[in-house]
Amino acid sequence: MERNIAQIALFAAMIAALGLVPQITLGFGVPITAQTLGVMLAGAVLGARRGAAAAALFLLLVALGLPLLAGGRGGLGAFVAPTAGFALGFPVAAFATGLFVEHVRLRSAGLAAGLGAVFGGIVVLYVFGATGLAIVARKSLLEAFTLVAVFIPGDLLKAAITGMLVQALARLRPQTLAWHRQAAGTGDLRL
Amino acid sequence: MISLTSPVETRAHRWPAGLKLGGLCLASTALFLVGDIAIHAAALGAVLALYAAPGPVFLRAGLRSLRVVLPFVAVLLGWHAIAGDMRMGLLVTLRMVTLVALANLVTMTTGLEDLVDLIRRLTAPLRRLGLPTQLLEIAIPLVIRFTPVLVARAETLAEAWRARSRRRPGWRLILPLTLQALDDADHVGEALRARGGPLGPHGQE
Numbered sequence: 001m002e003r004n005i006a007q008i009a010l011f012a013a014m015i016a017a018l019g020l021v022p023q024i025t026l027g028f029g030v031p032i033t034a035q036t037l038g039v040m041l042a043g044a045v046l047g048a049r050r051g052a053a054a055a056a057l058f059l060l061l062v063a064l065g066l067p068l069l070a071g072g073r074g075g076l077g078a079f080v081a082p083t084a085g086f087a088l089g090f091p092v093a094a095f096a097t098g099l100f101v102e103h104v105r106l107r108s109a110g111l112a113a114g115l116g117a118v119f120g121g122i123v124v125l126y127v128f129g130a131t132g133l134a135i136v137a138r139k140s141l142l143e144a145f146t147l148v149a150v151f152i153p154g155d156l157l158k159a160a161i162t163g164m165l166v167q168a169l170a171r172l173r174p175q176t177l178a179w180h181r182q183a184a185g186t187g188d189l190r191l
Numbered sequence: 192m193i194s195l196t197s198p199v200e201t202r203a204h205r206w207p208a209g210l211k212l213g214g215l216c217l218a219s220t221a222l223f224l225v226g227d228i229a230i231h232a233a234a235l236g237a238v239l240a241l242y243a244a245p246g247p248v249f250l251r252a253g254l255r256s257l258r259v260v261l262p263f264v265a266v267l268l269g270w271h272a273i274a275g276d277m278r279m280g281l282l283v284t285l286r287m288v289t290l291v292a293l294a295n296l297v298t299m300t301t302g303l304e305d306l307v308d309l310i311r312r313l314t315a316p317l318r319r320l321g322l323p324t325q326l327l328e329i330a331i332p333l334v335i336r337f338t339p340v341l342v343a344r345a346e347t348l349a350e351a352w353r354a355r356s357r358r359r360p361g362w363r364l365i366l367p368l369t370l371q372a373l374d375d376a377d378h379v380g381e382a383l384r385a386r387g388g389p390l391g392p393h394g395q396e
Binding site for chain 2: 001002003004005006007008009011012013014017018034037041057058060061066067068161165168169172173176
């Protein structure tokens, strides 16, 4: 119980800290950041519910006016920006990533985490991001998708990094990955 | 990174947190609805005047906390200069700086207790429904406390990397950072348990 609270809080802090890695910005005000790597990691390491809680806690602090979003943005303004869809999608993306690693059993924890990150941190997150951009910039959903598609290669890289990190975690600190431990213990059908 | 409450006592420190956050919300929304550069420049001027009002110490602390957006400003302006849409670049940049400055201003003049207190009052209806919302009051300060700690750790790790390699450290720092954060979480969890648990001595599950 106490450890759950602490892990949720620490991963919310991780999402914030990763947003401060020097970043490059391409057009339309949607920055490429390591922040979504934090979201993928939260889901892949903590699992669906705690991962989503960490991302939601992070958003709450942003809403309180703390400049924790990538590029030092924050406050309620971040929730009306062109990137608002991405920000609001963070908890859902972490949840989807966690759901994937918890239910799709693969022998390699890293592969499961990497694919989970593609599903949650890219597929699900981009649905939210493109919808947000379409609403704010008054574009069609398809146009919005084309605009944000520029960032998909960067995010694929982040999903791969998530996979490598979780693979290393499974070796160095297996007790952290509750979903992996359960998979190893229950003798489920594993691919 | 997070400008914690300014030690320079201003009149705004005594205003209710709800009022300040409500004002911030209104001002942020208004800035997003306005597309006129002159109004944005005036808004930034007004915010800077608010920074200057409590004296030079407050102003310096405020400007220091704004420094994090400078690289972002440069990149945005550069991008729009190349794209040939300087007007848009200026607008976006002005708005960004003003929004961060305003958010920082609220943070600088509002104690953490006041903010957590506000959350407690806002979530009171949920608590009556049986949700353990007091967990939020533990989690929020933890995040605020540990974000700068993790950023400082990342900087230390980057320095150690640079001492050994000429390549950029990049994502390779994230694994040691994550491991340290997980260790921290264990320690914090134990500390919380030693103090009676997050639900208090009478609320244990």
